[in-house]
Every structure is written in structure tokens, then in C-alpha cells.
Amino acid sequence: MANLSRRLFIAGTAATVALPALAQKQRGPRRPLVNPLIRQRADPLILRHEDGHYYFTASVPEYDRVILRRASTLAGLATAPEVVVWRRPASGRMAGYIWAPELHRIDERWYIYVAAGDGDQKFRIRTYVLSCDGDDVLNGTWSVLGQLQTPWDTFTLDTTSFVHRGTRYLCWAQTEPGIATNSNLYLAPLATPTTLGAKPTRLTVPTLPWEIQGYKVAEGPALLPRNGRLFLTYSASATDARYCMGMLTARDDADIMDPTVWVKSPTPVMTTSPEQGVFGPGHNSFTVDEKGRDMLVYHARDYEKIDGNPLFDPNRHTRVQPIRYDVEGVPLFMPPLGNGPVGRARR
Template sequence: MRFKFRFSFLNPLLLAALLGCSNSGSSTAPAPTPPIPPPAASTTYTNPLLSTGPDPWVYQKDGFYYYLHTTGVNVTIWKTAKMSELSSAASKIIWTPPASGLDSHNIWAPELHFLDGKWYVYFTAGPGMCCGGQRLWVLENPSPDPTTGSWTEKGQIAVPGQDLWAIDGTVLEQNGGRYLLWSGQEANSVQQNIYICKMSNPWTLTGPRVQLSHPQYAWELNGYPKVNEGPEVIQHAGQTFLTYSASHCSTDDYALGMLTASTTADPMDVNAWTKSATPVFAKNTANHAYGPGHNGFFVSKDGTQNWLIYHANSNANEGCGNARNPRMQPFTWNADGSPNFGTPVAIDTPLPRPGGE
């Protein structure tokens, strides 16, 4: 009886304890599921930046990059905080040509510059008779952001008294002066040369013009006509470097040449410039870079890197059309202060993004 009594007494207690454990377990909320972390931001990009984009140009201001390239039919600006994300950048058409007239066709190589508190775009256009009528034109916008506000066409920019073929305008500022550089021709010639002329304001040349470079080395003489075009400027270590594109764009041998002068020299003095006898940036067939050229320059967001932007074809014999696509890569400086652009990097290969991106 004693044994039976004790069992009967303990059994309810044991049962209550078991029930208590059971109730306690059922009333406790399940542990929350840890949140799935967002994917890590990519630290790389790949070339090409876009599927098409001949004659690329970049201008930096107020934390943004403004990108342009030849569309053939209008002037469009892309705006982005990160060049590595150009493919997702918003774009805006800022100017559409008239249906007819001297600037109605073949809209090429637009460049954006901020001068005297306003935005200016220098572009090439013609009346549509193939390419023979190409001239340089200027747009102006006083808005702080070039993708907003109104653009006004200031008209053709040309040497007074001359009406000669001209393309690929860019601006050089040196010794307190401002100069236009472009690719032009002599009368009764189709050869393209690099010219310079002093500017009295962002849309007016004062003349005369001076020829700084013409096709002369074997690597500049591929294709027809003979070509020096796409002048661009970068200054470093007391020197002004003028890159240009040589040989015709229809060939795979389109490449970058370079002129060098002191930043204190008179840029209108042809004797102040020294021309490199070999190209400074040329094709790399293994990396699918055919005819690399018509470049621009920009600095990474963190200010630590210099970058080259340029176009190239991804395959041989693709010529001067829309197959040309924009690419970018960092470059360094040689011991003498000159730029070292290296060789075109491979397409479709992950590369480190510009510093700060």
C-alpha cells in the first residue's frame, strides 16, 4: 500500500511537470529567420561599356560624369555618378538637327565643356552630301546641369574668312588663353590634319589657324584619306599632351599618336610641339580591340586614378560604323611625366572599377 500510495502521489506531480514542460515549449515563439543579406556591390566592370558608342567623350562636374558619343542623328547626354554603371545611366537628347540646312546631317563627335559659367557643346554636322560638307557648330546652355535648361545654337565656329571642312573640335586652355583644336583640311585636299586657333569667346575664333600635325609616319598612313583627327588634351607635370587618332577609321590600324609641349609654351607655335614617332595606343587583336582611338580622359571619383576612354571595334574589318563601342581603362605616368596608356584591355573580362565607385 505504501508503495502504491507513493506512486499515486508522485504520478500527478510528474504529470504536471511533464505538462508544464510541454506547455512551456508550445508557448515559446520560434526563433526569427535571419534576414538574407543583400548581394555585395560589384567591385568590377567589363568593357565595352555600351554596345555602340563611337567617339566617346566624358566631362566631370559636381560629382557627376556627363558622357556623349556620336549618334549620327542628334546630340545626347548621359548623366551618371559612376562611369562603371554607364549602361544604366539616364540619357537626354539636348539637340535635334533641322530637317535641312548646313547642320542637318551626320552629327558627329559631340564634346561638352563648361566655360565662363555656361555649358557648351562642340559638334560636327553637314548638309548631308556624304561627308564633304562637315563643319563645326556650337550649342550653349546657362543651366547648372547640362541635362536641364535650354540649349541655344550659337552657329558655326570657323576661322574668319575660311569655309573649310572641319570636325572633332576640342578646347585647350593654356597661359591664360583659350584655343580650339580640330581636324581639318586644306583647300582642294581631303587629307586631315590637326589645327589650332585662338578663341575670343566659346563660339568665336580670331584666326589665323596653325597646323600642328599631319599624317607622316607609316602607322599614320593606313587607309584613305590620310588622317589625323580627334585631338584631345591632358596636362601633367608641366607638360601639355595632345593625343590624336591616326590612319583612317576604316582600317584596324586606327591608333593614337601624341604631341607634347610645355604648359608655358605658346601652343600656336608649331615648334613648341614634339611629335611621338610611334603610336602611344594601338590595336590588340588578342583582346578584341581593333582600331582603338578617338579618346577622352577623366579622373576616378576618389581622385586617385587617371582613366582613358576610347572606342574600338570588337572584331576585324568592322570599320567606321556603329560597331565601334566605348571602353575605359586606367593609365599611369612615365618617369618623364608623359602618359603611359598601356595596351587595350580585354573585352568581357571583369576589371576593377574606378576608385570611389
């Protein structure tokens, strides 16, 4: 009896010690972060919400719907189930190309800013706002709240939102009558999700050689507030291998509605890297990894040659990489990382 009790004690102790290892084995190893993170998803936005989850949305090659993913880790977005939260109608307004959705939490409600064309004029692109009827964005009902009201009824896309010093702003790309460009960048405080609180400020017009290759473009703005400054990245030129990222910089304490406080980098901050196999990097957003490190999110192709219109080449893939900073605290995005595991950023 004593021997039996001793054997049971030993067996029970061994089982207790093995439980954590068994649980770890059942959970499996943490998925590594690998590029491309998500294939055939362009114009990516990754939002890490206060609920601890990562939320992902992007353009799909068919340009016909808005999708969302949610995961507890950044790498987990690669295999997270994808939910279609809104589809374009069969005809009429918003039945054209659906581009570059962005998910934002504003005044305790979820909204998606998305660019959409019309059924009979697919490139008559305007920005619209979708709203969710609840807190669960993957299972709630999304409906069209309305069109974003700007001073001109012209080509409008790539709308992002952020809060700076207690004021919520909207930044977007638009064609302005009288300026011979495809799109410029604009900024304004937000009154409601669909209306501006003041006359917008024109932040930049594409004029530099690297901004006007194929098309005169400034689009896809994204804000990174760090080190006492606001770094506003954007994308320029045609959406092939010439696509690249530029950056505007302002002091954190400046009047950001004054366009003169924004300084444009004279050269692009991220470009095609044949050595890394990354072509046409752009339309980025920013997030943080699980350790709180700043991460760049963007799309690019892994080949250069494109047959036909690059907009209809489906292989713009979502990529991520850590952001480095120079000794002055300015973000460094080059070089883009090639396919494979994503390493740590070095200063």
C-alpha cells in the same frame, strides 16, 4: 515588465546595428567598371564636373542626334538614362551626319561643339556650337549658337577646348586648302564660343606611314596636362582596324602657339591588339576616376572584319582604362584592355 523592457532594448539595439547594413543592402554593391563601358557609342567624351557628376556624350550609329548621360560614378554611366538634347533638322544646314559632340563649360555656360553635314551634302562637315539655356544640361533647352568661324570654309570636325595658363584654347581637325590631306590639327585661343582670338597654328600634318593608312588623317585631339608637359593625343588613318592614336608633346611653360615646341611621337601610342580583342582604338578623351586616377576614354571594336564602309559599322564601343606613366612621367596607353573588368594601372 522588466523582462519585456529588456527584450525591447535588445531588439532596438539590434535594429540600430543592422541599419547601416540594411541601407548598404538596399543601395546594392557599387557597380564594377567593365569594358566596353557603353556599346555602340563612338568618339566618346567623359567630363567629370565640379558638381561631382560624370557627363558623357558620343556619336551614335545613326549620326542624327546629340545625346548626354550623367552619373555619380564612372561605371554608372553604363546604365545611366540617355537624353537626346538635340536632333538634326529634316533638311538644310546641319541635316547631314552628326559627329563627335564635345561638352564644355565656358564662362559659366554649357556648350557642345559638334560636327554636322548638310541635308543635301551629308559629308559637307563643319563644326557648330550648341548652347544650353541653363545649368541642367539634361533638362535645359539646347539651341544652335552658330558655326565655328575658322580661316577656311572646309571640312572641320572634332573640336575640343581647354584652359592653359589662364587662356582658353580651341583645338580641332580641318582640311586646309593646298595640303593634300583629309585633316590636320590646329590650335588657337578662343575669343567667343564661335570665334577665334588669333590666327590658328597648324600643329601637325599626317605624313608618317601609320597616319596615312587608307586616309591621311589627324583628328580627335585631346589634352592631358601632366608632369610639367602637355600631352596632346590624336587619331590617325582610316576608321577600321588601322585606326590608332598618336601624340604630340610640349613643355608646360612653352609658347604652345609655336608649332616647333610640339614634338610628335614617331610611332603610335595605341594600336589594334588582336590578343586583347581590341581593334581600331582611337578618338579618345581623358577623365579621372572617383579616386582621382587618370583614365583614358576611347572607342574600339571587338572584331576586325567589317563589311562595307567602316563608318557605318555601328559597333565602335566606348572603353576606359587607367593610364600608366613611365619613369619620365610620360603616359603609357598600351596595351588596350580587353573585354571584362577594368583593373588598376601599374607604373
